[in-house]
Amino acid sequence: MTELQLIDRIRRMARNPGIGDDCFIFRPRANQDLLFTTDQMIEDIHFLKAHNAQSVGERALARGLSDIAAMGGTPRLCLVSLAIPAGHEKWMEEFYRGLLRLARRTRTMLAGGDLSRSEKIYCDVMVCGSVARGKALRRDGARVGDRMYVSGRLGKSWERPIRPRLEFGRKLLGRATACMDLSDGLSLDLHRLCKESGVAAQLDQVPVATGSTVDRALQGGEDYELLFTMPPRARPPRGSYHIGSIVPGTPGTIRFENRLVVPRGYDHFRNV
Amino acid sequence: MTELQLIDRIRRMARNPGIGDDCFIFRPRANQDLLFTTDQMIEDIHFLKAHNAQSVGERALARGLSDIAAMGGTPRLCLVSLAIPAGHEKWMEEFYRGLLRLARRTRTMLAGGDLSRSEKIYCDVMVCGSVARGKALRRDGARVGDRMYVSGRLGKSWERPIRPRLEFGRKLLGRATACMDLSDGLSLDLHRLCKESGVAAQLDQVPVATGSTVDRALQGGEDYELLFTMPPRARPPRGSYHIGSIVPGTPGTIRFENRLVVPRGYDHFRNV
Helix, strand or coil: CCHHHHHHHHHHHHCCCCCCCCCEEECCCCCEEEEEEEEEEEECCCECCCCCHHHHHHHHHHHHHHHHHHCCCEEEEEEEEEEECCCCHHHHHHHHHHHHHHHHHCCCEEEEEEEEECCCCEEEEEEEEEEECCCCCCCCCCCCCCEEEECCCECCCCCCCCCCCHHHHHHCCCCCCEEEECCCCHHHHHHHHHHHHCCEEEECCCCECCCCCHHHHHHCCCCCCEEEEECCCCCCCCCCEEEEEEECCCCCCEEECCEECCCCCCCCCCCC | CCHHHHHHHHHHHHCCCCCCCCCEEECCCCCEEEEEEEEEEEECCCECCCCCHHHHHHHHHHHHHHHHHHCCCEEEEEEEEEEECCCCHHHHHHHHHHHHHHHHHCCCEEEEEEEEECCCCEEEEEEEEEEECCCCCCCCCCCCCCEEEECCCECCCCCCCCCCCHHHHHHCCCCCCEEEECCCCHHHHHHHHHHHHCCEEEECCCCECCCCCHHHHHHCCCCCCEEEEECCCCCCCCCCEEEEEEECCCCCCEEECCEECCCCCCCCCCCC
């Protein structure tokens, strides 16, 4: 099979005849800001060949969608770069099947990408979303006195499919003072949010997923729930879990059960 | 060194403090269409570790810029995903040095990306550009009677740096009937342009780079010059080479020296 034939197959699966020029042409609406994010998925680093190819494809897109959700955005399009070893045409088709199913459910258009050969499977998904001009949720707006919430229980296992919190994120527009998605574990991500905002956090409780532990909820990564702050009297959306509050202190420090929490989570380069 | 420290280093090199949220926020101007493209560079497929890291970085961005040039666009921002083996911090810094030098020269902002570990070096660069609404150069507008041109001599060696033809592409806006960049060899790329336009081509001559051959100019890839068509009486920009004309015939067929040219160029998946 040639590259052109493989691309034709993806084009048919995506039902997007627009793929074909050097670039994809996109016409943004007026009064919108665009959001850009990109995430890699690499064999033996982020997944194993034993994992279901459809799940890998779905997850590859879901991570970017979760970033869009964290800023209150609506996904518009994605670009998918994929490199596969010889003889992986079937794997590729399953990967795209999973990715495109989530793309359709979230109205994210597959706008193009790149296809190459490699020894290990490698993919990189760029997602572009939109949000009302100047309204994107940021990490740096948490203020002392704000209450802290998460959008769901934490410490879930890798195998479970990611449900990007897009609708939840949009409900926070104009209401949350700061927001981000939990992709590297609560302790590390909350540390980042507090550092960007120049504040400290007092953690009162952590909602733990069934079968998980507080430790895993704090230090495990890849929950893809939203972490956000709101002014003390604001009402959070249904399904929110109150976890603590923003307090004065050295920017980035977190207290839980009268101890300082060490920000620890997934870091590709620790001990390299 | 941790991931946060590595990202901080890139952030300082890019002089873009905006990198930090889940997504990069971009405000497009009204009356503009956006152009999206993405290209992978993989060790042992697109380059060797022996190649200069700065050149690899420059080339990784240049390929996307060339796609933007092919549609008459102006680059606005890029996202860079990079995966490197342990102990490659210095390589990464050189890679970014080369990439950022070209980014500055072409006013392309580094808007974010992703950093990961891997066994081999892998990178994927997404470029977003803009063009006046509805004015982007396409591949499907070549008409019988049009004259065919390229923006420079062909068959150049891999080692030479790519100069994306951004200014040249903008000069073609409203004048060229079709345009694309030559990334896989003239015979294959011209075949694609003719197929999209539903026409055939008569090739009269091929401008060959010093030290190269007609064969390499026809079948070698990665020239990154522009291939374009114009109505018979229109004047091409300075530095254009007239190579032939658009003729009636089976869409995609090319004649040169009274023979049919077999479209042949770089294909990652041929014989896989």
